[in-house]
Amino acid sequence: MKFDVCIVGSGAGAGPVAYELSLARYKVCVLEKGPWIKTDQFSKDEMTATRRSVYTPNLKNERHVIVKHQKDGTWEAKSTYQTGKDYWNGNIVGGSSNFMSAYFHRLKPQDFKLKSTYGEIEGANVVDWPIDYENLEPYYAKVESIVGVSGKVVPHKHLEPRSTVDFPFPPLQENVLASWLDAAASELDYEVFPSPRGIISRSKGNRKSCYYSNYCGSYGCSSGAKSSSRVALLNDAVASGNCTIIDHAKVYHLTTDGNGAVTEAQYYDAEDNKQSVSAKLFVVAAQAIETSRLLLMSKNEDCPDGLSNNNGQVGKNLVFSGGGIGSGQVLFDELNPEEVSDIKQPGLFINRASQHWYEIDDESFKKPIKGGTIDFVSEHANAITKAIGQKRNNDGSLRIGADLKEQLHFYFTKQRTFKFEVFVDWLPTDNCRVELDPDVTDKWGDPVARVYVGYHDHDLEVGRYLAKKGEELFRKAGLKNVKSSVSGGVSPNLQAGGCRFGDNPKTSVLDKNCKSHEIDNLYVTDGSFMPTGGSVPYTFTIYANAFRVADRMKEHLAS
Amino acid sequence: MNESKKFKSNPISRREFAQKAALGGIGFFVFAGLESCGTDEVYFVPRAFNAKIHSPLSLKEYNYLARILNVILPENGNGPGAQQVNAVEHICSVLRDKRQDPDENRLITNRLNRFISDMNQNAEFQNASLKVQTELVVAASETKWGNYWVSRLTTLVLEALLLDPKYNVNSNECGWKWLEHQPGSPRPTDSRLYPTIFETDEI
Numbered sequence: 001m002k003f004d005v006c007i008v009g010s011g012a013g014a015g016p017v018a019y020e021l022s023l024a025r026y027k028v029c030v031l032e033k034g035p036w037i038k039t040d041q042f043s044k045d046e047m048t049a050t051r052r053s054v055y056t057p058n059l060k061n062e063r064h065v066i067v068k069h070q071k072d073g074t075w076e077a078k079s080t081y082q083t084g085k086d087y088w089n090g091n092i093v094g095g096s097s098n099f100m101s102a103y104f105h106r107l108k109p110q111d112f113k114l115k116s117t118y119g120e121i122e123g124a125n126v127v128d129w130p131i132d133y134e135n136l137e138p139y140y141a142k143v144e145s146i147v148g149v150s151g152k153v154v155p156h157k158h159l160e161p162r163s164t165v166d167f168p169f170p171p172l173q174e175n176v177l178a179s180w181l182d183a184a185a186s187e188l189d190y191e192v193f194p195s196p197r198g199i200i201s202r203s204k205g206n207r208k209s210c211y212y213s214n215y216c217g218s219y220g221c222s223s224g225a226k227s228s229s230r231v232a233l234l235n236d237a238v239a240s241g242n243c244t245i246i247d248h249a250k251v252y253h254l255t256t257d258g259n260g261a262v263t264e265a266q267y268y269d270a271e272d273n274k275q276s277v278s279a280k281l282f283v284v285a286a287q288a289i290e291t292s293r294l295l296l297m298s299k300n301e302d303c304p305d306g307l308s309n310n311n312g313q314v315g316k317n318l319v320f321s322g323g324g325i326g327s328g329q330v331l332f333d334e335l336n337p338e339e340v341s342d343i344k345q346p347g348l349f350i351n352r353a354s355q356h357w358y359e360i361d362d363e364s365f366k367k368p369i370k371g372g373t374i375d376f377v378s379e380h381a382n383a384i385t386k387a388i389g390q391k392r393n394n395d396g397s398l399r400i401g402a403d404l405k406e407q408l409h410f411y412f413t414k415q416r417t418f419k420f421e422v423f424v425d426w427l428p429t430d431n432c433r434v435e436l437d438p439d440v441t442d443k444w445g446d447p448v449a450r451v452y453v454g455y456h457d458h459d460l461e462v463g464r465y466l467a468k469k470g471e472e473l474f475r476k477a478g479l480k481n482v483k484s485s486v487s488g489g490v491s492p493n494l495q496a497g498g499c500r501f502g503d504n505p506k507t508s509v510l511d512k513n514c515k516s517h518e519i520d521n522l523y524v525t526d527g528s529f530m531p532t533g534g535s536v537p538y539t540f541t542i543y544a545n546a547f548r549v550a551d552r553m554k555e556h557l558a559s
Numbered sequence: 560m561n562e563s564k565k566f567k568s569n570p571i572s573r574r575e576f577a578q579k580a581a582l583g584g585i586g587f588f589v590f591a592g593l594e595s596c597g598t599d600e601v602y603f604v605p606r607a608f609n610a611k612i613h614s615p616l617s618l619k620e621y622n623y624l625a626r627i628l629n630v631i632l633p634e635n636g637n638g639p640g641a642q643q644v645n646a647v648e649h650i651c652s653v654l655r656d657k658r659q660d661p662d663e664n665r666l667i668t669n670r671l672n673r674f675i676s677d678m679n680q681n682a683e684f685q686n687a688s689l690k691v692q693t694e695l696v697v698a699a700s701e702t703k704w705g706n707y708w709v710s711r712l713t714t715l716v717l718e719a720l721l722l723d724p725k726y727n728v729n730s731n732e733c734g735w736k737w738l739e740h741q742p743g744s745p746r747p748t749d750s751r752l753y754p755t756i757f758e759t760d761e762i
């Protein structure tokens with residue numbers, strides 16, 4: 001059977017396309033390398049969620065090679081099998097959107113015009129986007145209602161323009177710490193607002209509302225409240241009768257016909273047999289690194305350097321999320337029993353964010369610069385991860401025996417730790433990119449992605465500025481042992497870039513509709529299209545853009 | 560984060576670090592420097608070796624490992640000890656697990672044997688008091704070869720303390736109760752525990 005559309009991947013970049021096109025009665029096939037796990041099959045088992053590779057591949061079979069810049073100026077390559085630092089984020093139907101924490105901030109108008117608003121930054125490949133915020137706004141609104149975003153609009157100086165007054169789902173319930181932060185913020189004259197979340201606070205169709213399970217990020221949701229691509233979009237797409245999901249289908253090659261069109265997606269099935277799917281249009285949404293890898297792997301006589309790569313742009317300008325984290329403790333012996341009981345309430349969210357410094361106009365910088373977002377969150381309830389964090393003393397020595405037990409008991413029963421996360425632009429540079437590794441292959445013998453993870457020092461400066469602001473708020477709110485750390489370390493779950501969109505085919509892979517400049521029936525709809533990432537996590541924008549591209553694809557198919 | 564996961568912790572392997580350490584080990588054995596004289600000391604007795612349950616280990620390895628784990632998480636009146644949470648049995652299941660990094664697993668037993676051979680040259684680790692044993696394990700943890708090894712054992716002990724009791728650890732939720740930890744809901748069903756979950760249709 002020939003499908004109208006074949007989509008590689010099933011996460012946030014894939015779901016909107018599958019949903020829109022199958023509801024418009026086009027025949028859609030989704031190829032997902034991982035298994036299809038249903039809502040009632042998830043549990044809050046720390047072992048399967050975070051301690052072992054269950055929802056991600058075994059690194060022995062499928063790894064990445066990560067190339068890092070060393071202090072002496074050299075670059076060192078190590079595979080993730082060697083280091084244990086995994087770059088897979090969730091490889092099941094719905095992708096990593098099953099496991100996200102779903103902090104959903106929109107980009108701001110200036111994120112679309114970074115270069116013209118703030119100017120060039122030496123060593124960074126900053127460009128303006130080929131579309132404006134106004135082009136994406138209706139699709140943000142669509143995500144809010146179809147995929148499901150909860151929150152409350154509170155005016156603040158960087159609130160982005162909206163076509164709707166408020167979020168369609170009211171804000172989630174909050175831990176008392178949120179009110180402490182509000183009070184501290186008002187004393188500091190510091191703007192905070194309720195964080196929007198891709199989590200529904202009221203039921204919607206077959207999806208139940210959030211039951212405050214206390215195990216959100218890294219865990220599949222057992223109520224369907226988390227707005228994963230699987231529950232929010234793919235289930236409806238399948239119910240339309242027009243969408244076929246093939247799980248355990250690892251796509252390794254896109255075949256072209258020599259006339260600038262993709263004809264087939266070739267994949268390995270669950271038994272490692274080679275299979276293929278034909279379609280009129282193809283969409284790649286395998287998450288940024290794997291998307292670039294697949295295009296590079298799909299080289300053939302017509303495209304000797306990989307699909308859509310005649311100008312050598314595929315894999316370039318990969319971005320992660322710049323910034324850092326901070327923490328502070330609420331010590332129970334400083335509170336009365338009622339306050340302790342309030343602060344210990346499990347499951348409730350902090351849900352406070354600040355974008356007061358989304359633009360920084362401060363004498364410590366020569367001119368106004370782009371700042372970022374601070375999200376205030378509770379520490380994850382994961383017991384083992386928390387306990388492992390207590391293994392070492394400040395000097396790095398191991399805690400053993402009675403010392404270890406005392407520290408564990410204190411940490412779990414006499415305090416609560418709260419955190420803040422700083423999101424700033426990870427400036428695109430030549431040093432952050434995806435290539436095919438010349439030596440290392442996966443279990444099928446295909447080259448793995450070789451990922452260069454260089455960062456720009458400017459990201460650290462901005463990150464540190466914001467981290468200080470986060471610390472200030474925590475201290476004012478009475479938290480103790482407040483600290484933060486900002487580095488060029490990668491959060492592999494937040495990936496974008498690698499297949500920039502733009503008007504110039506020489507400097508971009510995709511046109512402004514995320515269709516390949518070179519291949520007329522090939523689209524990319526995950527975060528790969530983003531030439532700059534903005535200072536928020538990416539998923540809201542990935543969803544919104546994929547809805548936008550789906551509209552263009554409907555026009556394409558209709559013509 | 561409960562939230563989000565901007566900076567993911569890396570739960571499992573530090574294989575390469577471990578390999579490096581293996582190359583440049585310096586012997587830690589300086590018994591003379593130990594301070595205990597061991598009169599009013601606590602002595603720990605491991606449960607009987609069961610070849611079926613403890614199969615990846617020899618009797619000797621078992622006797623050492625059980626005592627080392629008791630040093631890491633002793634039964635000292637403040638919460639459960641390693642034996643109560645079945646830490647050694649948990650490590651045996653990790654050693655049997657074909658999905659685990661084999662080098663990482665080899666490291667656990669290789670370093671254990673190094674520890675044993677260093678001990679044999681000196682004193683009776685097995686019959687020493689908890690205090691003396693602790694000093695010896697701390698000394699090992701301060702060496703290049705022993706630091707990662709003791710750290711890895713500690714991680715596995717903490718898994719045994721805090722995993723769901725369905726994994727035959729954390730007996731009667733003693734770890735959760737001690738640390739007032741509230742597990743998430745729903746808890747895993749038997750068929751969806753690791754590694755049985757790989758036998759289910761969908762995975």
Ligand SMILES: Cc1cc2nc3c(=O)[nH]c(=O)nc-3n(C[C@H](O)[C@H](O)[C@H](O)COP(=O)(O)OP(=O)(O)OC[C@H]3O[C@@H](n4cnc5c(N)ncnc54)[C@H](O)[C@@H]3O)c2cc1C
Nearest residue numbers: 009011012013033095096100101102103251526537539564
């Ligand atoms: C723990 C965690 C917390 C997070 N928290 C947040 C947050 O708070 N806010 C936020 O905005 N984002 C968050 N994210 C990130 C968010 O999940 C991703 O940004 C989003 O899911 C990316 O969408 P995607 O379509 O690019 O990739 P994914 O959703 O990962 O989907 C890609 C899919 O493609 C499949 N695939 C890959 N290669 C192939 C191939 N060759 N053949 C077939 N299939 C393939 C993968 O298996 C995967 O299922 C978080 C992620 C994690 C893991």
Ligand code: SF4
Nearest residue numbers: 210211213216221226
């Ligand atoms: S129930 Fe709520 S807190 Fe739990 S995983 Fe689902 S969305 Fe997250």
